[in-house]
Amino acid sequence: MPDTATESGTRNVKRLASMLLELDDLLIACMRCGFCLSTCPVYGATMREGDVTRGKIALLENLAKHMISDAQSVNDKLNRCLLCGSCQAICPSGVKIMDIFLRARAIVTGYLGLSPLKKLLFRGVLARPKLFNSLLGLSSALQGLFIKKTGGMETYCAPLLQSFIGNRHFPPLAKKPFHSRAPSLNIPAEAGKPGVAFFPGCVSDNIFPAVAEASLKVLQKHGVGVFMPSGLSCCGIPALASGDRPDYDRMLRNNLKCLRGASFQYLLTPCGTCTATIREFWPMLADDYSPAEKEQIRELHEKCMDISAFVIDVLKVELPAASNGGPVVTYHDSCHLKKSLGVAAQPRSILKSLPGFSFAEMPEADRCCGSGGSFTLRHYDLSTDIGQRKRDNIVSVKANIVAAGCPACMMQMMDALSRNNDKIKVRHVMELYADTL
Amino acid sequence: MAVTPALITEFRNIVGKENVLTEEADRQTYAYDAAVLTPVVPALVLVPVTQEALGKTVKLAYDSGLPITVRGSGTNLSGASIPEPGDGVVILTNRLDKILEINEQDLYAVVEPGVVTARFAAAVAARGLFYPPDPGSQSVSTLGGNVALNAGGLRGLKYGVTKDYVMGMEIFDYRGELVKTGSRTVKCVTGYNMAALMSCSEGTLGVFSRLILKLVPPPKASRAMLAEYDDINKASETVAGIIAAHIVPCTLEFLDNNTIKYVEADTKAGLPVQAAAVLLIEVDGGHERMVEEDAAKVVEVCKKCGCTDVRMAKNAEEKLKIWEARRNALPALARARPTTVLEDATVPRSRIPEMVAAVNRIARKYRLEVGTFGHAGDGNLHPTFLCDRRDKEEFRRVEAAVDEIFDVALGLQGTLSGEHGIGMAKAKWMEKETNRATIEFSKNLRRALDPKMLFNAGKKFL
Numbered sequence: 001m002p003d004t005a006t007e008s009g010t011r012n013v014k015r016l017a018s019m020l021l022e023l024d025d026l027l028i029a030c031m032r033c034g035f036c037l038s039t040c041p042v043y044g045a046t047m048r049e050g051d052v053t054r055g056k057i058a059l060l061e062n063l064a065k066h067m068i069s070d071a072q073s074v075n076d077k078l079n080r081c082l083l084c085g086s087c088q089a090i091c092p093s094g095v096k097i098m099d100i101f102l103r104a105r106a107i108v109t110g111y112l113g114l115s116p117l118k119k120l121l122f123r124g125v126l127a128r129p130k131l132f133n134s135l136l137g138l139s140s141a142l143q144g145l146f147i148k149k150t151g152g153m154e155t156y157c158a159p160l161l162q163s164f165i166g167n168r169h170f171p172p173l174a175k176k177p178f179h180s181r182a183p184s185l186n187i188p189a190e191a192g193k194p195g196v197a198f199f200p201g202c203v204s205d206n207i208f209p210a211v212a213e214a215s216l217k218v219l220q221k222h223g224v225g226v227f228m229p230s231g232l233s234c235c236g237i238p239a240l241a242s243g244d245r246p247d248y249d250r251m252l253r254n255n256l257k258c259l260r261g262a263s264f265q266y267l268l269t270p271c272g273t274c275t276a277t278i279r280e281f282w283p284m285l286a287d288d289y290s291p292a293e294k295e296q297i298r299e300l301h302e303k304c305m306d307i308s309a310f311v312i313d314v315l316k317v318e319l320p321a322a323s324n325g326g327p328v329v330t331y332h333d334s335c336h337l338k339k340s341l342g343v344a345a346q347p348r349s350i351l352k353s354l355p356g357f358s359f360a361e362m363p364e365a366d367r368c369c370g371s372g373g374s375f376t377l378r379h380y381d382l383s384t385d386i387g388q389r390k391r392d393n394i395v396s397v398k399a400n401i402v403a404a405g406c407p408a409c410m411m412q413m414m415d416a417l418s419r420n421n422d423k424i425k426v427r428h429v430m431e432l433y434a435d436t437l
Numbered sequence: 438m439a440v441t442p443a444l445i446t447e448f449r450n451i452v453g454k455e456n457v458l459t460e461e462a463d464r465q466t467y468a469y470d471a472a473v474l475t476p477v478v479p480a481l482v483l484v485p486v487t488q489e490a491l492g493k494t495v496k497l498a499y500d501s502g503l504p505i506t507v508r509g510s511g512t513n514l515s516g517a518s519i520p521e522p523g524d525g526v527v528i529l530t531n532r533l534d535k536i537l538e539i540n541e542q543d544l545y546a547v548v549e550p551g552v553v554t555a556r557f558a559a560a561v562a563a564r565g566l567f568y569p570p571d572p573g574s575q576s577v578s579t580l581g582g583n584v585a586l587n588a589g590g591l592r593g594l595k596y597g598v599t600k601d602y603v604m605g606m607e608i609f610d611y612r613g614e615l616v617k618t619g620s621r622t623v624k625c626v627t628g629y630n631m632a633a634l635m636s637c638s639e640g641t642l643g644v645f646s647r648l649i650l651k652l653v654p655p656p657k658a659s660r661a662m663l664a665e666y667d668d669i670n671k672a673s674e675t676v677a678g679i680i681a682a683h684i685v686p687c688t689l690e691f692l693d694n695n696t697i698k699y700v701e702a703d704t705k706a707g708l709p710v711q712a713a714a715v716l717l718i719e720v721d722g723g724h725e726r727m728v729e730e731d732a733a734k735v736v737e738v739c740k741k742c743g744c745t746d747v748r749m750a751k752n753a754e755e756k757l758k759i760w761e762a763r764r765n766a767l768p769a770l771a772r773a774r775p776t777t778v779l780e781d782a783t784v785p786r787s788r789i790p791e792m793v794a795a796v797n798r799i800a801r802k803y804r805l806e807v808g809t810f811g812h813a814g815d816g817n818l819h820p821t822f823l824c825d826r827r828d829k830e831e832f833r834r835v836e837a838a839v840d841e842i843f844d845v846a847l848g849l850q851g852t853l854s855g856e857h858g859i860g861m862a863k864a865k866w867m868e869k870e871t872n873r874a875t876i877e878f879s880k881n882l883r884r885a886l887d888p889k890m891l892f893n894a895g896k897k898f899l
Binding site: 029033034048050054059070077 | 460462463465466467468469470471472473476510511512531532553555574576577767768771772775776777825826827
């Protein structure tokens with residue numbers, strides 16, 4: 001296998017070694033209570049311990065050993081996970097599960113991407129603790145052995161989204177992505193109103209430009225200043241989920257560059273996954289960044305917010321009283337919104353206030369829909385099974401519309417509903433709200 | 438006998454190809470349960486999805502001389518679902534998860550062993566009835582596992598434990614034959630009371646196929662209270678006082694000072710970190726007025742016994758808040774250090790102060806961090822040692838401390854385990870609590886039902 005794009009192979013090996021050590025400290029916190037079995041959507045579909053966090057952590061405890069004997073099968077097991085965070089939200093021991101899985105994916109993918117020579121070296125290093133430790137400390141005498149490769153910026157999402165299409169029941173790529181209509185924005189705030197930076201996210205940009213446009217309409221109607229630099233990258237989660245740290249780092253650094261120096265009070269996205277990535281994963285995996293970058297990541301972590309939470313908590317918009325009658329709207333809690341960010345009440349307040357609609361709570365509203373980014377590509381059948389349970393819950397409350405705060409969930413639910421010939425619309429909370437303004 | 442390719446083919450013919458797990462990575466995920474013990478990787482994991490397949494699986498495994506460990510969700514804390522070394526196989530029952538009947542007229546339900554406890558309790562509640570046993574793992578544990586371990590929970594004092602809800606069952610014996618015991622009726626004297634024998638048998642006598650469980654009407658009202666004490670003896674006197682006043686709370690929980698401190702450090706919920714102990718008390722019943730009166734009496738007893746403060750929840754929200762401290766006890770302790778060794782030595786409720794004092798003395802002796810909480814109403818305490826199992830020297834001290842705690846519990850006329858089970862963890866202690874004759878009697882019984890000693894052989898009795 002060819003080398004993945006890295007600045008230096010030595011650095012790659014060094015990083016893998018140090019990540020293995022860090023992983024061990026995170027794994028030990030799992031007490032095998034098995035509570036994750038109660039919420040894991042993949043386990044719910046397969047009932048196999050190897051598909052749930054407790055089982056994966058048990059396997060990861062021997063990662064160094066397994067990786068050498070069968071790295072590909074470890075990789076396959078790790079990838080049978082939606083990264084939805086349901087397990088972390090209920091874990092009594094507070095195991096940093098997302099951290100563990102993202103690190104483990106990076107380690108395994110990093111290892112698989114090594115050349116045979118480097119694999120040999122890495123194995124040797126793993127077997128010799130002294131060398132292992134020294135590798136962590138020095139700039140390395142092994143440097144010359146590795147080939148340098150410089151990679152260009154990749155937007156992970158374009159090929160990823162492309163492969164979503166095929167024979168699936170997904171909407172096609174938008175004819176004109178949002179960024180081609182609005183490459184950059186700099187709309188001043190009305191007096192006394194906050195200024196925000198807007199991060200549309202790849203799925204809104206490419207598949208649901210209407211979500212990005214509705215979000216902008218809401219912000220403008222409320223007099224909010226909007227800054228959006230050109231050249232923003234993906235938030236990085238698909239690369240991270242694939243264990244591809246080099247590309248993740250490049251995209252994150254590009255985003256930092258685009259946002260550097262601009263003045264804004266909040267960073268808003270209409271995508272629960274982007275928000276969670278910026279707020280949670282960017283700081284979590286910032287060990288190797290420069291102090292200035294770390295500081296910017298910390299600032300963005302504090303400023304980043306889901307747009308419906310912004311409407312309710314910051315703008316404190318006065319919503320009309322709940323109306324009864326009319327088409328039924330139900331709401332799906334995206335895992336990253338509810339479980340990572342605690343955003344659950346705000347979108348519901350908005351939906352309950354929509355004139356001419358009635359709101360119905362579906363059973364298991366916070367159960368994962370089975371999307372999980374590339375999970376749906378790798379494990380389409382499993383993803384469909386999980387999606388079917390969500391679909392059944394949506395149908396059970398006789399909904400006409402299901403709303404969500406994450407475009408990835410919207411795609412998954414469209415697929416599940418369309419597959420069953422249900423005439424139920426899937427819309428973003430901001431789209432429904434923008435219609436009332 | 439070894440697991441041969443031919444045998445694997447036979448198992449595949451019974452349960453289906455995809456339901457025989459042979460890959461090492463798959464097998465490794467059935468090597469442990471929630472007990473802090475060394476994992477044992479099974480030779481095979483067999484996943485029957487029908488009753489018929491379950492019986493045939495048991496027969497083939499037994500006839501082939503393979504040690505059998507039945508597993509539901511693998512959440513027990515005693516190692517009862519850790520496979521046997523050698524060619525031990527796991528028979529996984531989590532796919533046998535049908536609720537076959539909920540009978541509202543006759544107040545019973547029939548279930549397969551793999552039904553998850555909380556899912557069952559919710560289905561029963563949706564029909565206006567109540568299944569009280571509520572082990573801490575109920576969101577994941579299976580009813581088969583609950584019966585095999587006789588799981589307890591917070592409601593034990595008033596409502597009893599799992600065994601009190603087992604009316605009857607069907608089991609596969611070692612020949613794979615279906616054996617029936619008990620009935621759907623309240624009264625039944627047909628044959629031996631084998632359902633009672635099977636409850637708490639930890640997978641050593643046979644394999645559950647179906648369970649008949651008792652249901653009760655739910656309480657109509659409840660009141661929750663929190664009382665603080667500057668002296669643990671006063672808390673203990675309160676417990677005795679409440680019982681003496683002929684009130685049986687549905688839950689009567691206790692947190693010691695260490696646990697309160699850990700919870701407060703973790704949650705910043707404003708708990709009284711100076712308190713020597715707090716009691717969390719809930720009374721319930723079929724009539725609002727009666728429950729009000731009982732609650733008022735409980736408050737009176739708390740005050741009479743010298744609590745420093747007592748408050749009653751005025752509404753559902755306050756009730757949730759009161760229970761938050763108890764809900765957070767284990768998580769707070771578990772987060773403090775990497776490894777959590779959760780014990781459940783149980784003493785007569787009047788001996789709780791002595792037991793807690795002994796636990797703290799032992800922890801000091803072995804230089805260990807410990808927090809004790811648990812079910813004050815039934816004397817079932819959870820001294821919880823906090824450590825890092827990677828530190829071998831520290832872990833040896835934990836093991837020594839746990840051994841000493843058993844000695845103290847037995848000295849106080851208590852028992853090794855109130856609800857977690859004997860499994861592998863405490864089997865060596867059985868004779869100390871009972872005597873040699875008891876062990877022999879139990880083993881004779883076992884040999885009659887399991888002549889080759891293949892059902893979870895290393896568990897319960899050695």
